[in-house]
Structures are given as structure tokens and as C-alpha cells.
Amino acid sequence: MGQVEVVVAHSQRATLRVGDVFLKIDGDTSHADVEVRAMAIAPVPTPHILWHRPPVLAIAAVPGKALGVLGEPSPASSAAWAAAGTAVRTLHDAPLPSFGGRRLDDLATELDSECEWLLANDVLPRDVIRRNREVAEIALRPWKPAFIHGDLQITHVFVDGDEVTGIIDWSEAGPGDAMFDLAILTLGHEERLDDLLDGYGDDADRDVIRGWWSLRSLVASRWLIEHGFDPDARGCEFDVLRARMREP
Template sequence: MDEVEVVVAHSERATLRVGDVFLKIDADQTNIDVEVEAMALAPVPTPEVLWRKPPVLAIAAVPGTALGVLGKPSPASPAAWAAAGEAIRTLHDAPLPPWQGPNLDEITSKLDAECDWLIKSGTLPADLVTRNREVAEAALRPWIPVFAHGDLQITHIFVDDDDKVTGIIDWSEASRRDPLYDLAILTLGHEECLPDLLAGYATDVDVDIIQGWWSLRSLQASRWLVQHGFDPNSPGCEFDVLRARM
């Protein structure tokens, strides 16, 4: 009998794995609604939906291996990263999803609130927060929205031994977004992989904007991570990303 593996668990959601089946339990069914619809619309490999009975969504495991994990060097080849870039470009070229994403004012307001908390709580030195808030400004500009994954962490793209993308998982934050946001989240903490990713993405991008998203994402996510039992100060994780901008 397969064992039950807790993939992730916190107060908002939990994901369990039993054999080749993942059970996603979410307190907010809107997240599951988005995930199911996004996977149906996305022109890239996604998990098969097996069944849904709120608050549980059951999906099949995708084949292959994740590009890596945050905090450790990626074991994936340059060709695999290029394949990921090509898949992301395919997604970004697809028709927009029918729902909106966060707008510039919302992102800026949340960023400033998180920076204020990081300083007042003593979680990070003020000069580190201030410097990264300056770097983040590059990302805070108008953009042409695309169909974006919205949470394209390195653990969310799977490739096979032939360096082909076999699946992209966790679509609950898919929406209309800046395309460079997806590229930045995937390479967060793996800056050395950005050239290979962009080779597959095959369009010119402003790396200063990607660096801005690295800082913005790390600043914005740190409080949530701390309050939900994760450690952004682990080697190679969010705090190191912020320190790299100093």
C-alpha cells in the first residue's frame, strides 16, 4: 500500500501524495477553480485532473523530474532550461485567460506594506530592504499582460531525460501578468540559469526588470514564509537573493 506523503501543509492549503495521485486541499475554492480552468486553457503539458470533490482536487503526477529546488544548484542541463523557456514562451503567446491579475497599484501597495513590516519587525536590516525596494522599482512599470503561470517556481516545471518539458504544475495563481514575472520566479536563486532560459524563450528581455522582480518577490514573500513555518534565510533562498543585490 502506498504511503501518504505530505508535500506541503499550512493554514491555507495542503497537498498530499499517495502513489501517483496528488490530493490538493484548499480552504479557498476560488484557487482550485482557477487551477482547473488554467490547466484546461494552457497550451503546455499540465497534470491530468482525476476528480474534484470540494475542498479536494485530485490530479495525476506528471512524469519527469523538476528543474531543481530553491537553495540548491539545479541538476537540469542547459538544454532543459532552454526547453522550459520555449514552453513558457508558448504559454505567454496563448490567448489571455478570462480573469484579471493583480494590477500595478495593488502590487506597489503590497510591496510597500511588506517592506514596512520587514523593517519595523526587525526581520531584515533597513538598508537591505531599502536597497532592494530601489531595485524592485524597475519591475513597477506598465506591461503588456500575457497568460502567465503566476507561481512558476523551479519545482513546478518537470523535464525528462531527453530535456523535454513533461509537465507544469500548480496553476492556482495563473492570471494576466507581466511575462517577465514568470521568468523571474523560475530563476529566483538560480541566476546562473537565466541565459539558458532566455535562449529558449527566444525574445529580448530587460534583465534589470527581471532583477527587479527577484527583489520584489523576495521582499513580498518573506513575511508569509516566516509566519507559515518556512525559512527564507536558508542558503540560496529569499534573504540571500536580497543580499545579492547589495
């Protein structure tokens, strides 16, 4: 028996690793239900489910390494990023799942609420919040639903050389805006967007992706702070928000 490694832990869920097995423990059993259903139909490499006994989901580790981590340059090649783009496009072109999804009105309400909290608590300068609130508006438009991962962080895409070996953590999957997935994968790694789109295709809307960079960073900051994470760490959410101030 290998040692127990705490991959992530907070008040809502925890993920442990024992050897080549990941144990995901979630207080909301609907998250694991969505994850199991999404991985069963996603047309891209996903982890093998070993067993599911709520509130625990056991999955096998996927080979390879993550594209990178937030706050550090990605060590993956341009070809690996393009392969990730091709995999994401395959997912987005698949039939829509019958579960999950978020309403545009709910996202707009959440953005308003989180901006108010950031202002009330002096978390960031007002001009940074105001500028990013304007940029975020670009993402809040009607979209054609696609099958999206919903939480496509850079640490959730694994590659071996230039090949995608697995995409993990599907609890937020459902119908949604394809540009959201592209934005989350390149959040804090904006310099790799061209590589990603080399594989995805040239019909991606870069302005909307920029809008999602701002929107995601604004709405995630309070949750990160309240759960012991630091959005002000190098290359993380606050740096993403500050970057918009350097643009025309």
C-alpha cells in the first residue's frame, strides 16, 4: 500500500491519491453522478472508473503529465497544446449531454454579486474591477450550446509527449459555451492560446475568450480566498485581471 497524498482538500470536497488510485470525496453526490455520466459519453480519453460508492468515487490515474500548473510556464510543447485543442474540439462537436448546464441570467447575477463583494471588501482596486467587468460583458451573450467540460483547468488535461492521454475532473460537464472551456484552459497561460487554437480551429472568438478570462477570475476570487487559496499568487487570477489593464 502506497502513501496517502492529499491532492486537494477544502470544505466541499477532497481528492486523495494512493498509488495509482484517486479517491474523490464530495459532500454533494450529484457532482460524482455528473462525472460518471460525462466520462461514459465523452469522445476523448478519460480516467477509468474503478468503483463508485457515494460519497466516494475511485478512478485510476491517467498516464502522462498535466499540460502545466497555474502560475508557472507550461512545459508542454506547442504540438501538445495543439493536440489538446483537437481533443477539446472533438468534445465540443459531440452530441449534447442531457445533464448539467448553466443559465446566462444566473451567470450575469453571479458576476454582479461577486463584483459587489470585491468592491465592498477592497480586495482589488476599483479601476481593475471596473475594467474587467466591462471585458466580462463580452462573454455574456447568447451562445450555441456545446458539450463542454466546464472546469477545463490546465491541470485537468494530461499529455504524453504530443498526445493527449486523459482529461480528468468532469463534475461540471454539460451544455455550455465552447469558448468557456478554451478560456479556462488558457487562464494564466494566454501565450499558449495560439497553440491551442492551432488544433481547435480558426473559428474561436478571441474576444469572448478574453471576456471569460475576466469573468472567471472575478467570480472565482471570493471562493478561492474563503477556501484557503491565493488568487494573488504569481500568474493566478489577480494577475489575469491586472493584465486587462495593460490592454487598449
